Amino acid sequence: xxxxxxxxxxxxxxxxxxxxxxxVLGIGDDGALLRPPSGADLVxxxxxxxxxxxxxxxxxxxSIGHRSLAVxxxxxxxxxxxxxxxxxxxxLPRVEEAWLAGFAxxxxxxxxxxxxxxxxxxTTRGPMTIGVQVLGAVPAGDGLRRxxxxxxxxxxxxxxxxxxxxxxxxxxxxxxxxxxxxSDAPADALEALRRxxxxxxxxxxxxxxxRGLASxxxxxSDGLVGDLGKLxxxxxxxxxxxxxxxxxxxxxxxxxxxxxxRSMLDGGDDYELLLAVPPAQVARVASMPGLTxxxxxxxxxxxxxxxxxxxxxDGTLSETPATGAGFDHFAG
Amino acid sequence: xxxxxxxxxxxxxxxxxxxxxxxVLGIGDDGALLRPPSGADLVxxxxxxxxxxxxxxxxxxxSIGHRSLAVxxxxxxxxxxxxxxxxxxxxLPRVEEAWLAGFAxxxxxxxxxxxxxxxxxxTTRGPMTIGVQVLGAVPAGDGLRRxxxxxxxxxxxxxxxxxxxxxxxxxxxxxxxxxxxxSDAPADALEALRRxxxxxxxxxxxxxxxRGLASxxxxxSDGLVGDLGKLxxxxxxxxxxxxxxxxxxxxxxxxxxxxxxRSMLDGGDDYELLLAVPPAQVARVASMPGLTxxxxxxxxxxxxxxxxxxxxxDGTLSETPATGAGFDHFAG
Numbered sequence: 334x335x336x337x338x339x340x341x342x343x344x345x346x347x348x349x350x351x352x353x354x355x356x357v358l359g360i361g362d363d364g365a366l367l368r369p370p371s372g373a374d375l376v377x378x379x380x381x382x383x384x385x386x387x388x389x390x391x392x393x394x395x396s397i398g399h400r401s402l403a404v405x406x407x408x409x410x411x412x413x414x415x416x417x418x419x420x421x422x423x424x425l426p427r428v429e430e431a432w433l434a435g436f437a438x439x440x441x442x443x444x445x446x447x448x449x450x451x452x453x454x455x456t457t458r459g460p461m462t463i464g465v466q467v468l469g470a471v472p473a474g475d476g477l478r479r480x481x482x483x484x485x486x487x488x489x490x491x492x493x494x495x496x497x498x499x500x501x502x503x504x505x506x507x508x509x510x511x512x513x514x515x516s517d518a519p520a521d522a523l524e525a526l527r528r529x530x531x532x533x534x535x536x537x538x539x540x541x542x543x544r545g546l547a548s549x550x551x552x553x554s555d556g557l558v559g560d561l562g563k564l565x566x567x568x569x570x571x572x573x574x575x576x577x578x579x580x581x582x583x584x585x586x587x588x589x590x591x592x593x594x595r596s597m598l599d600g601g602d603d604y605e606l607l608l609a610v611p612p613a614q615v616a617r618v619a620s621m622p623g624l625t626x627x628x629x630x631x632x633x634x635x636x637x638x639x640x641x642x643x644x645x646x647d648g649t650l651s652e653t654p655a656t657g658a659g660f661d662h663f664a665g
Numbered sequence: 666x667x668x669x670x671x672x673x674x675x676x677x678x679x680x681x682x683x684x685x686x687x688x689v690l691g692i693g694d695d696g697a698l699l700r701p702p703s704g705a706d707l708v709x710x711x712x713x714x715x716x717x718x719x720x721x722x723x724x725x726x727x728s729i730g731h732r733s734l735a736v737x738x739x740x741x742x743x744x745x746x747x748x749x750x751x752x753x754x755x756x757l758p759r760v761e762e763a764w765l766a767g768f769a770x771x772x773x774x775x776x777x778x779x780x781x782x783x784x785x786x787x788t789t790r791g792p793m794t795i796g797v798q799v800l801g802a803v804p805a806g807d808g809l810r811r812x813x814x815x816x817x818x819x820x821x822x823x824x825x826x827x828x829x830x831x832x833x834x835x836x837x838x839x840x841x842x843x844x845x846x847x848s849d850a851p852a853d854a855l856e857a858l859r860r861x862x863x864x865x866x867x868x869x870x871x872x873x874x875x876r877g878l879a880s881x882x883x884x885x886s887d888g889l890v891g892d893l894g895k896l897x898x899x900x901x902x903x904x905x906x907x908x909x910x911x912x913x914x915x916x917x918x919x920x921x922x923x924x925x926x927r928s929m930l931d932g933g934d935d936y937e938l939l940l941a942v943p944p945a946q947v948a949r950v951a952s953m954p955g956l957t958x959x960x961x962x963x964x965x966x967x968x969x970x971x972x973x974x975x976x977x978x979d980g981t982l983s984e985t986p987a988t989g990a991g992f993d994h995f996a997g
Contacts, residue, residue: 362810363743364801366803366808377752378695378697381796383790420711421711424794457715457718457719459717460792462796464713466711466752476696
């Protein structure tokens with residue numbers, strides 16, 4: 334690299350994150366020294382973004398910096414934990430100072446917003462690959478898992494799933510001509526969806542407030558139906574989604590009215606939380622802002638892991654497995 | 666990928682490392698839940714290996730698995746810590762089961778040897794990049810740093826630096842014809858050097874036993890002179906190396922007698938520990954097996970950060986800065 338590894342770290346990343354008193358020794362030695370809180374479990378997460386796989390080549394550096402941390406913070410949120418420290422492994426084909434400055438700005442702003450100190454990592458020359466690890470803490474025994482759901486638990490979701498996938502489709506279709514996307518929609522709706530992909534919001538506060546209330550939790554990175562399937566499987570349950578209850582953003586409805594449901598059910602990159610809540614806690618969770626009740630867990634003896642349920646015009650409920658056929662059946 | 670990410674993790678990496686009672690929840694959720702020891706500081710390290718940069722393309726998968734963990738354990742050792750948990754971020758262009766099995770074998774054997782549990786990570790499709798993070802623990806306040814050395818402290822090194830660089834040169838020169846390498850040396854010497862590159866030994870036990878004794882410590886990944894320069898700079902000292910005292914392995918002497926000193930001073934990838942020891946602790950450290958006294962720290966007011974010192978045939982000591990010219994002066 335044109336700049337030495339250590340100059341690069343110093344120049345762009347030192348003091349970029351939050352300042353924390355539990356960092357005994359940060360960037361610059363063989364390792365970081367961190368003082369864990371007593372009575373807490375640590376939560377360790379790791380996610381890697383590869384150019385052209387997890388984000389389009391040429392994405393704004395600030396977005397890449399933000400997303401590389403956000404996807405990890407979302408995993409921390411899904412465990413009900415509070416983030417503390419991050420490590421960054423940055424592999425880059427070349428040193429471009431403007432790119433690094435943008436990356437550091439995006440990463441640093443999100444880190445400071447959540448009180449996360451950047452305590453170490455490494456830089457390497459190679460194909461663009463951004464590995465981030467975050468360590469958080471949760472009161473011992475209180476970590477949320479995917480596996481605690483039981484039949485009869487209600488399902489809730491944060492935010493409005495589907496927005497990020499539509500935003501990515503808008504970004505990929507540079508001329509706005511992608512099938513099902515209305516490029517003549519209001520500019521603020523288009524921009525809102527793009528930003529939902531470029532700058533996702535990790536639901537840290539929501540995850541913290543769900544400790545002791547949710548029986549199971551997962552973050553939606555691969556699509557609502559797919560990740561619900563994982564939560565249900567880990568909980569040895571089946572799940573039913575009330576399609577009419579899914580929270581649809583006004584922007585999504587404006588930009589892609591025909592494909593909104595498909596995006597909500599199957600679109601990735603949302604980084605919302607999906608959770609199961611026992612009956613005794615439902616009223617309390619339902620009163621929290623930003624959460625929508627969207628279905629329930631039930632006995633795993635039903636044929637499909639995830640079932641879509643909809644009320645017809647005549648008031649009758651119909652159910653279809655959330656597989657290819659069932660999915661298409663409800664599309665639109 | 667032909668195999669799904671989760672099948673892949675399950676098949677090759679679940680239960681590969683050690684089993685630890687402080688792992689509350691391991692691979693398979695959004696994050697791992699880990700119970701830290703009380704009264705300890707955590708040590709967090711991260712190192713990424715890129716094919717063609719950190720190891721030759723086509724290296725044995727078992728070696729890549731071993732090295733990706735070993736370079737991180739070496740950083741843990743340099744902090745005087747005991748490793749506990751590892752995360753693995755594996756980016757691969759394609760799934761080759763034989764390769765994955767070899768990688769997991771190399772990674773797993775070293776993890777189990779050091780009691781390290783593999784608690785999480787992710788797998789991604791892309792250019793071969795292996796990111797590993799290790800978390801360890803050290804009694805609170807006892808972590809070794811690069812910055813604690815003082816003028817008058819003795820310098821020690823573990824093992825025999827220079828072997829790995831010679832081993833890599835042998836591997837790169839497939840026909841054994843590299844300048845200064847005697848491919849007609851005894852086969853066990855050639856093999857010993859190759860193995861020192863392919864399967865480096867992290868000095869965990871040595872690092873642990875140096876807690877409270879060493880004033881500063883660093884691992885030698887970039888060459889003895891270069892890393893000594895970093896330790897000296899962090900300690901606001903200069904350093905002098907006694908060239909005649911450097912521990913030279915029999916294998917290195919047999920394979921590259923002409924370039925042995927260059928390899929010892931400048932060769933990378935050794936992952937030995939280099940440490941400073943206050944006068945009051947020198948006798949105790951000198952009695953430890955596997956450590957060699959090689960010089961001392963002195964006041965930073967001397968011109969060079971690192972000076973090479975040698976005794977001539979007539980008994981006089983000569984000193985030369987460990988820069989290009991000084992280096993060449995002593996080569997051979």
